[in-house]
Amino acid sequence: MEAAFLYIKSAIFPINLELLKLKVIYFLFYSSLFSSMPYVSIISTQIVNYQQLSIIFSCATVISTVGPIVTGFVADKLGIYKPIIITAGFIMGFIQLPILWLESAHKIHVAERNETVQLAGNATLAPSSNAAVPRDYIFPILLMIRIFGFIFMDAAMTLLDAAGLAMTKKHQGDFAKQKTAGFLSMIFIPILCGLLIDAISDKLGYKDYSIAFYIGAGFIVILMPILYRMEVEVQMNKQSIISTAKKVVGMIDVDVFLLAEIFVGFCMGFHMTFLSVYVDAELIASKTLYGLASSCGGISAVISLSVAKPIIDRLGEANTLVFGLALYSIRFVIFYFLQLSICYTNNGSEQLSWNPWILIVTESLEGFCGFLGITTGSYFCAAAAPPGMLASLNGILAAATFGLGRGLGTAVGSILISSYGIRSTYLLFSILSGSIAILYLTAYHLVLKKMERRRLALTQPERGEVTVANVNGDSSKGDIEATVL
Template sequence: MFEPGEDAQSVSIHVSVLSSLTMSEQEQKPTLSTWQWFVNDLTNVKLVWVKLIFFLQSAGLVVLFPYLSIHMKSMGFSLEDTAWVTSAMPIADILAPPLAGIIADKMGNFRVFMCIITFLNGASSLVLLLIPRLQDSSLVEDVALNITLGSTDISSSNADWTTSFWSYLASRGVLDVFRASSLTLFEGAMSSIIREHGGDYGLQKVFGTLGSILFGPLAGLVIDLGSKVVGTEDYSFAFYLYFGLRAAAAMVMLKLSLTFRRGERKVLTNAWAVLHNLDVISYLVAFFVLGVLWGYLENYLFWHLSDLGVKKIMMGVSLGAAALIGLPLSLFSKRLLQFFGHNWIVLMALIVYVIRLTTYSVTLNPHIIVALECLKPLSHSLIMISVFNFIMSVTPKEITPTMNSIFGAAYFGVGRGLGGLIGGFLMENYGTLPTFKSFAVMAGVATFLYSLVTFWIKIRNRVSYSEVPLRNTLPT
């Protein structure tokens, strides 16, 4: 149990189970075959609840968050409105986790607090359904029509937009604060459980991937069926499904048995010293650029597909297919990282973005666009594993959570926010295809510059990242 006075603030974004293991502890682990490793983890009763929560958690995220931008579109909001909202939401990923840690520390019962936050995350999503839609046309069109007709309802239309927009922004903010807090607290709890009972972090994440595979297409299906029933585009069933999955995850969290130790103090000085390393700086900048590219596509690719008339079930299938392809990448990530090295994984991700964005900029064929979503794991899922191992290889374990937070803020916070903001304004003012082309150029320039920096560092150090020992629980 989490006792009063113990430090919950040490729980950080994307904290890893391996951050608590010393190299000597890992070296003492016996080498297991892939089958033995798999069976041992599956038969560990203590980890059943962790796997189930990962499944419910990933299933919940995939049924709602990919559709939030087109949900705003269905409510009558413009691309510019959506850009402002999506650029503000990553603030939750930066500020909410430490605040949640402080509250959990004061409350004294980590498990119950995590359960409450998770349930409130699901419940807060339903508030978005209470916000009234705007008129079928945009506010600008309404105002222009009112001027033409000599109507005096302009101020009324503006008031309706103001009420709806700020209500939506506030509600989304609450939703994302609870989401970021819940996910972060669970990552910390999960790492504590695996430290105590053994197990493999990658395999627990595989069960989360299974949740995405199953519920990605299901979400698209329920949106299409629900819209057909009510006679207009309707996303309420996705919100209800999200609430149900988050409520179920909250209940399962009560089954967890948690113990925590006080976190390390005064780690900022050591973290700053690590950030002076050119290898780390170049990787962090590249990771930030990848966050910008991911933030744009994550927020607006479905918007583009919606404009092309693609059904939601097809969007959901693309999510499930991408998750399915990501399964072997998660299972054999150690071998891939050892073979290619961290720098080549980053370059691969950037090249994949160049291919995807360039193709999106020259075609309006939805089947080609959806098919290219299958490349997403190479530019997102594998990068998440790579950055985790990179941080473990260049930082002492005492400051690993801090470095995880810095990299997480660069990708999920600032990077994703800028991608959403810049992408939305470019699409609003210049169109969708030119915006895809602009981001493709950004990815191409980043690929070229990172190649030069990596080549120069390799010559200087006479060693590549692939030669740095990787800390990973996957079997050799």
């Protein structure tokens, strides 16, 4: 614990001013995301149906899979990171605001439909619509907003990580420490937004999520001048993306590992998207409680980043990945059984209740599921990458987890929720993640470990380094420093 405390302390109070600037950038960037992202999901489920949501997330899957690879390759070819980050980050911060406009229009349509039903019995014509957006246009407009939101968010996140890697390498820093500052925002911002939403909604007499969107946009405004003063020095990439892809496809054990990482992103994307919906619909809980649960997830993420390296050194990359998937399986099955119960007050009336601490405990393990799994992937890619392919392999990892995995998780989750409900969907995801954990663990120890050792033995002369196998059979390289993405 002392080592973890010193790690976090050094991450928050650095000496290098450029790295301090990078930490502030990460904090503001992720603060903007954690402010509005949960409520974008809630509003989307209220103004369109789950079949339409599945279309949105299917588009997001394609964008977030191809986007990080293409964006990184183009930025490397042009040698410009900062202008793209500033442009994409600014648009990302404001493009979600029109969703509030769509929510308002949807409420008007619902009210007018109810009024029409009431007037129909009296043979009176319904009044003309006062909504700014016609009902049939709500879904197409939402689809365009979400598509462009995903495009610019993925571009900004991909290049911000690339810039962070370049800066930490130049200043001999630790990239994981810089990104820890970003996840610190996950501790404070969700609960702050939850408190403000509950307070404003109680005063207005109806749910109003707008403050979360305005806070997110405000963080982006503060971020822009700091980004402008960020110093990033990068070299143009002379390798083609085709040659890089051919090398990756030829490494079977790496391909299977990345396939397992897709399911980490699959579970993470589903849970991060629909947790707020689950709390709102199934537990009928306040936004303050949701914010508290999200904050616990942020604390867990910070802790997992602090102790990831010792865990991976102890268990090995493959076993650590399996641990994260198994933990997802356990947590998701808890969500299936977490139900409201009926209790009786002193006057004998019935009241629905549940133990909120169960939700807090499950969310406190989030860092050791998705975040630890993705961190494990970065260490694995650092060990497996041939010379000159470390950044490319990490980019493919990002596309696999945050792109294909996250997109499939949200899209499939939407379809299953529309058919079976969100509670049963959590159970199905629990079965899936547990099955993948067992399958990958079996395949690794029976086949993939031997393939990995054979591949590493063949690449040793090319690397000019010594491969050291740990007690769990996984390999690490003495001259490669793993970068946590």
